[in-house]
Amino acid sequence: MRLKIFAHIDMDAFFAAVEQRDNPRLRGQPVVVGADPQRGRGRGVVSTCSYEARSFGIHSAMPISTAYRLCPHAVFLPVDMKKYSQASDEIFKILYDFTPDIEAISVDEAFLDIAGSYHFYGTPLNICREIKKRIKDQVHLTASIGLAPVKMAAKIASDLSKPDGLLEIKEENLLEFLWPLDIAKLWGVGPKTKKALNILGIKTIGDLAQTSLKDLLRQFGEHGQHLHHLANGIDPRDVVTESEAKSISHEHTFDTDTSDQNKICEILMALSEKVSRRLRRHSMKGKTLTLKIRLKGFRTYTRALTLAERTNFSDTIYKKARELFYEFYKPEMKVRLVGVRISHFEDPYVQESLFEDEDLMRQEKVHSAVDRIKDKFGETAIVRGLSLSKTPTRCRDTS
Numbered sequence: 001m002r003l004k005i006f007a008h009i010d011m012d013a014f015f016a017a018v019e020q021r022d023n024p025r026l027r028g029q030p031v032v033v034g035a036d037p038q039r040g041r042g043r044g045v046v047s048t049c050s051y052e053a054r055s056f057g058i059h060s061a062m063p064i065s066t067a068y069r070l071c072p073h074a075v076f077l078p079v080d081m082k083k084y085s086q087a088s089d090e091i092f093k094i095l096y097d098f099t100p101d102i103e104a105i106s107v108d109e110a111f112l113d114i115a116g117s118y119h120f121y122g123t124p125l126n127i128c129r130e131i132k133k134r135i136k137d138q139v140h141l142t143a144s145i146g147l148a149p150v151k152m153a154a155k156i157a158s159d160l161s162k163p164d165g166l167l168e169i170k171e172e173n174l175l176e177f178l179w180p181l182d183i184a185k186l187w188g189v190g191p192k193t194k195k196a197l198n199i200l201g202i203k204t205i206g207d208l209a210q211t212s213l214k215d216l217l218r219q220f221g222e223h224g225q226h227l228h229h230l231a232n233g234i235d236p237r238d239v240v241t242e243s244e245a246k247s248i249s250h251e252h253t254f255d256t257d258t259s260d261q262n263k264i265c266e267i268l269m270a271l272s273e274k275v276s277r278r279l280r281r282h283s284m285k286g287k288t289l290t291l292k293i294r295l296k297g298f299r300t301y302t303r304a305l306t307l308a309e310r311t312n313f314s315d316t317i318y319k320k321a322r323e324l325f326y327e328f329y330k331p332e333m334k335v336r337l338v339g340v341r342i343s344h345f346e347d348p349y350v351q352e353s354l355f356e357d358e359d360l361m362r363q364e365k366v367h368s369a370v371d372r373i374k375d376k377f378g379e380t381a382i383v384r385g386l387s388l389s390k391t392p393t394r395c396r397d398t399s
């Protein structure tokens with residue numbers, strides 16, 4: 001069997017670190033990035049904060065008013081996504097210099113399969129040292145990296161090594177590393193599962209590993225079996241690179257459940273653009289469009305259709321997503337979340353009816369021009385008509 005070595009990389013206090021990098025006066029200061037605190041009356045949440053701000057008890061997703069109360073003298077800054085996306089692109093470029101086997105988890109987080117590429121750098125630890133150094137020298141930010149023979153342990157290791165850390169867990173030390181840790185460290189154990197496990201007397205990963213599989217199956221179903229495997233160091237998951245992904249999707253949760261059709265259509269358009277952009281970045285086109293809708297009370301529905309042609313055009317994706325939405329939607333519905341997914345890919349350069357059709361060729365040119373502008377000026381450089389209109393017309397037009 002092939003030896004597996006995974007690296008999990010996660011930037012430290014990412015948004016706040018970019019702000020501190022760009023403004024030396026913020027270094028060493030508590031910096032909170034997120035909604036406007038409005039002297040403690042602001043609504044909205046903390047996106048992230050510097051480690052200095054964390055020592056006051058501030059953390060991601062906390063109401064901004066609470067953060068203000070905990071540390072009123074902190075520097076509060078709005079989210080500047082364009083700046084963070086640019087830093088993220090630079091970081092991922094560096095990672096791709098080391099291996100093509102990368103699974104991007106978010107703007108600041110990725111798994112790398114380094115089994116095939118570390119030899120050039122001597123050891124797995126050396127390749128990670130080199131990655132950290134390149135990021136520090138070129139992007140002026142710090143990353144933490146965990147190394148392990150299974151993905152979930154690599155993630156835990158990077159988390160425990162923060163900030164600016166590097167921690168390697170070898171196969172022979174895997175269980176010794178995992179078992180004393182709190183159960184909440186395990187990937188897939190959220191607050192609800194933790195509470196349910198605690199009630200059964202299961203506090204550490206070791207406790208879980210030693211609980212009988214039969215009991216866990218009875219209590220938690222298949223999820224129980226999965227957690228039991230993880231606790232015993234068994235995690236067969238591989239790095240899934242973007243081109244191997246079976247689908248590309250984006251979703252959005254509304255701050256408050258909504259039946260505002262214009263608002264929902266605006267989000268569907270933004271999601272269609274995001275999906276289109278990721279597909280185009282990887283020269284992929286998909287044939288199946290799936291719309292996901294979660295209503296108040298967590299009931300979740302999906303509706304799918306097969307497109308006439310494989311596509312990565314945002315307009316086509318949006319138009320069809322909107323059609324699916326209106327086939328499903330009833331005015332009394334309160335929508336909590338919507339998602340857009342494209343699947344069943346094919347490399348567009350294999351199938352080329354595209355350039356035989358003038359209309360498609362025109363659309364391709366428009367999309368390529370938009371891609372170039374966004375590459376140069378950021379994701380928000382071009383905003384679609386619907387999102388800009390002040391008095392939006394009903395968006396179920398017949399175009």
Ligand code: TTP
Nearest residue numbers: 010011012013014015016047048049060061108
């Ligand atoms: P994280 O990696 O979870 O957090 P972080 O990088 O700020 O800090 P850490 O050192 O603990 O990794 O998330 C990456 C970025 O994503 C973060 O800088 C801001 C954003 N984010 C939000 O906007 N909201 C959230 O609730 C979280 C968790 C993150």
Ligand code: MG
Nearest residue numbers: 010011012108
């Ligand atoms: Mg991070």
